[in-house]
Every structure is written in C-alpha cells, then in structure tokens.
Amino acid sequence: MKAYKRMGLTLRSLPGRIWRAIIPVALFLWGMWSLPYALLNPDHALIPGDLGDARFNNYVLEHFHQYVGGGVESFWDAPFMHPEENVIARSDNLLGTAPIYDAFRRLGWDRENAFQLWILVLFALNYWGAFVALRGWRTGPVVAACGAFIYAFGIHQIGHLSHVQVFPRFMLPIALMAWWRVLEGGRARWWYLTALATAYQFWCGIYLGFILTYGLLVLTVAHLVVHRGGPWL
Structure with a gap:
C-alpha cells in the first residue's frame, strides 16, 4: 500500500x-521558427540587414576563416583602407563567435549560408544563455524560459536586424548573474565566472563588452542601495 502511494505521488508529480x-524547449523552437528562421526565408535566400553592417560582418567572418585556413597572412591587417594597418581592430572583430562561422565553412557551406547559420546559432545561444542565467537567479524553469524568449526573440531584436554584430550577447546575462552571486557573498567560482564571461563578451563584441561593464556597475550600485544603503546616498 505504501509502495502504491509512493507510486501515486510520483505519477501525480510527473x-x-x-x-x-x-x-x-517549446518556446525555444517557436522563437527560432518565428523570428530568425523566418527572416531567412524558407529557401534561405535572404540575409537580415543591409549592404553596410551585414556585408562587413560577413567579410570579417570570412576573413577569419581565410586566416585560419592559411589564405591570408594577418587577421588584423585586412586588405582595405590601404596603407593603414590593424584595421580590423577598429571595429568589432567577432573573434568570440567567428569559430562558429569557420566550422560551417569547413563543413562545406558557402559564405552566405555559413553567415545565415552563424546568425541562427547566435539566436540559440542568446536564448539558452539567458535561460541558464535566469535559472541561476533561482527562477523556475517556466519563468526562465519566458524571460529567455523575450531576451532572444523579443520585438527589440527587430531594431537590431541591420546590426548583427550586437547579436552575440549570450554571455551578458551569465556575467550579470555571476556578479549578483558575488554580491550575495557567493564563492570564488562566481568571481571566476564573472571575469571569464565578461572577457569573452568583449571578444564577442567590444561594444557589448563595454555595455556589460556598465551593467555590472549599475548592478553593484543597486545592490548597495537596496541591501546596505548609507548617508552618502
């Protein structure tokens, strides 16, 4: 009888x-289908953005692929703005996610298709990065999934379609969550995670790295105001 009750409780909780x-998983699949995949068109004929940032980002990723494969001698000295040197360092270098593009190129995809797949992977990483961070903030899986859906597929993303260099932001919520754990008196591993996530976010996009730094500062001040206060405020 006890065994039956235990089984009944298990079945009711299942x-x-x-x-x-x-x-x-359902929200992730819905988001991927309704926004990034739909933007590419069913026949994969479209690329989000314009002939400015989208083309330049594709060029930077392809330049990285050529550099890794030995096609060019220097990654930083790309063959434009001659005779200037170190020209890649003057913009987002996308080094944090360029290996993803390189992997698709090595698998046989052409430049445009590899660029499209790179964009799809970034949407996926943004969703799961936000989901992991929200779970780290001790939210339930359903709430975390809803928050991750908004973060990765929300309407604000439409305004960034012409600037895909700001898509690699999956480490941003993880860094904020880890730093919040530090402020709560967490173990040293949260310090390490904050540092690694912040550094990696800089490699994904230098502008996003600076934005993350400001976010960490705001989170620190907010934590002091809420939990400690002081006359200096």
Missing part, C-alpha cells in the same frame, strides 16, 4: 515535471 522540461 506531468508538472514534464511540462517544466517541455516549455523551455
């Missing part, structure tokens, strides 16, 4: 566990 596992 649907909730299943839903908590299904909802994050």
Whole structure:
C-alpha cells in the first residue's frame, strides 16, 4: 500500500515535471521558427540587414576563416583602407563567435549560408544563455524560459536586424548573474565566472563588452542601495 502511494505521488508529480522540461524547449523552437528562421526565408535566400553592417560582418567572418585556413597572412591587417594597418581592430572583430562561422565553412557551406547559420546559432545561444542565467537567479524553469524568449526573440531584436554584430550577447546575462552571486557573498567560482564571461563578451563584441561593464556597475550600485544603503546616498 505504501509502495502504491509512493507510486501515486510520483505519477501525480510527473506531468508538472514534464511540462517544466517541455516549455523551455517549446518556446525555444517557436522563437527560432518565428523570428530568425523566418527572416531567412524558407529557401534561405535572404540575409537580415543591409549592404553596410551585414556585408562587413560577413567579410570579417570570412576573413577569419581565410586566416585560419592559411589564405591570408594577418587577421588584423585586412586588405582595405590601404596603407593603414590593424584595421580590423577598429571595429568589432567577432573573434568570440567567428569559430562558429569557420566550422560551417569547413563543413562545406558557402559564405552566405555559413553567415545565415552563424546568425541562427547566435539566436540559440542568446536564448539558452539567458535561460541558464535566469535559472541561476533561482527562477523556475517556466519563468526562465519566458524571460529567455523575450531576451532572444523579443520585438527589440527587430531594431537590431541591420546590426548583427550586437547579436552575440549570450554571455551578458551569465556575467550579470555571476556578479549578483558575488554580491550575495557567493564563492570564488562566481568571481571566476564573472571575469571569464565578461572577457569573452568583449571578444564577442567590444561594444557589448563595454555595455556589460556598465551593467555590472549599475548592478553593484543597486545592490548597495537596496541591501546596505548609507548617508552618502
């Protein structure tokens, strides 16, 4: 009888566990289908953006692929703005996510298709990065999935379609979550995670790295105001 009751409790709790596992995956698939994949068109004929940033970002990624494959001698000294040197350092170098593009190129995809797949992967990484961070903030899986959906596929993303260099921001919420754990008196591993996530975000995009730095500062001040206060305020 006790065994039956234990089995009954397990069966009654199973649907909730299943839903908590299904909802994050379902929202992810819905988001990928409704925004980034739809932008590419069913026949993969379209690339988000314009002939400015989109073309330049594709060029930087292809330049990285050529450099890794030995096609060019220097990554930083790209063959434009001659005779200036170190020209790649004057903009987002995308080094944090360029290996993803390089992997697709090595698998046989052409430049445009590899660029499209790179964009799809960034949407996916943004979703799961935000989901992991929100779970680290001790939110439930359903709430975390909803927050991650907004972060990765929200309407604000439409305004950035012409600037895909700001898409690699999956480490930003992880760094904020880790720093919040530090402010809460967490272990040293949260210091390490904050440093690694922040450094990697800079490699993904220098502008996003600076924005993350400002976010960490704001989070620190907010934590002091809420939990400690002081006459100096």
